[in-house]
Amino acid sequence: MSYDVALVGSGFSAICIAAHLLSFLPPEASIAIVGDESDFGRGTAYRTELPYHRLNVPAGRMSVFPDRPDDFLNWLKENGLGDDPLLFASRGDYGLYLRDRLASLLRSREQRARVDFIRAKASACRPDPDGGYSFVLENGEKLRSRQVVLCLGVGAASLPVQTAAKPQEGSQRLIGHCWQPGWLSRVKAGDRVCILGSGLTMIDQVLTLRGKGHRGPIHVLSRRGLVPHPHVSPPLPPVDPQLPEGSMQISRLLQSLRRQVADGTPWRTVMDGLRPKTQMLWQSLTPAQRSRFLRHALPWWNIHRHRIAPEVHAAFERLLADGVLQIHAGYLRSIEERQDGVAVQYRRRHTQTMRELQVDWVVNCTGMERAGIGHSRLLETMKSDGVLLLDTLGLGVEVDGQSRLLRADGQVWPGLFAAGALTAGRFWEITAVPDIRVQARNIAQIIADRMAPDSRISVQG
Structure with a gap:
């Protein structure tokens, strides 16, 4: 199978780029969206159906199209879900919006590029002598494309056991990453839970636990014990920051x-x-x-x-006030499974005092993995093959200002792009919708500009 563009990944970045490509490319062009998710476009963040999982950005700034800022707000109105641009909509509703917008583009009666959804994982991507790229899929098939965009995100950080006792083989009480399926259904109402990490993901997990009927104590452990601040309502208008002159320090x-x-x-x-x-x-x-x-x-x-919706913050504060939720600032020293549960030892911040938490579950919410590619066999193979370079700070992969992957000699791979969190080393702020949608449009425009009639490869089989 051969395509003009292959988008590898099935989350927000891939769907956003696909939407822009459908606007920019001629009808004879072809696009492959390669991913193993059954629900293209929603990803982990927007697949949730829990109403207390809220966006962290108001609806008026969440359109998938930078040039149509009210698109999401209009969708909410059409579906009877609100008309307030300051609304922090549910993430589940946003996932439905993404699905609907892509579906409407695909249903368009106007001539448009061909889009094939290929439900498979890619295990290798190598440059071809004539300038394209060839993929090996884990189902045994092969795919070729003239242009490629990697939309694979970064993986969750591993359970921080380098300073902790190794968990028992096949442990069921140490959850290596909180999006691991099925563990929430095994938590009993009175179980004691320790969450490692105190950021946005922790808040999601706390509210999910309570929403599913959990009533036991929850302990949150992080090195500094800091939790996200809330947005204020109504919001205040932004002001220009006062930046120092001269060299930036x-x-x-x-x-x-x-x-x-x-x-x-x-x-x-x-x-x-x-x-x-x-x-x-x-x-x-x-x-x-x-x-x-x-x-x-x-x-x-x-x-x-990265602030949270006011109503989410209020729910979190109620749990703190009731005493069922406790925040601990300290440094993890050991995790030891015992017959009566799990013992988590930590050193309190700014002291030499050791404390121990006796819990039934330890859940890892410590953020994204450094180096960012351990979750993807494809990315690891591309690194081994010398096709991609890791960012020196471990934030993702090396790209230039146009999101093109860099080679070891400092040149770019023509037509090979990365999008979203994988490019944080270059762009830093590239995980929220308002930032990714601009990057997505820019990548789509660059691809369209490259696709002169004599440079496109034919579609086969």
């Missing part, structure tokens, strides 16, 4: 922003004003400055920048 940038807040500017408005400049600022930092940011400032960036 993390310390000078933080000093300038803190001074602006100390002078009376609400910090949320400063953070929102910083958002359009974040990618530019990140790219102006040296590798040493980026590394310093990741070591020292990242946890505070995350809780201020």
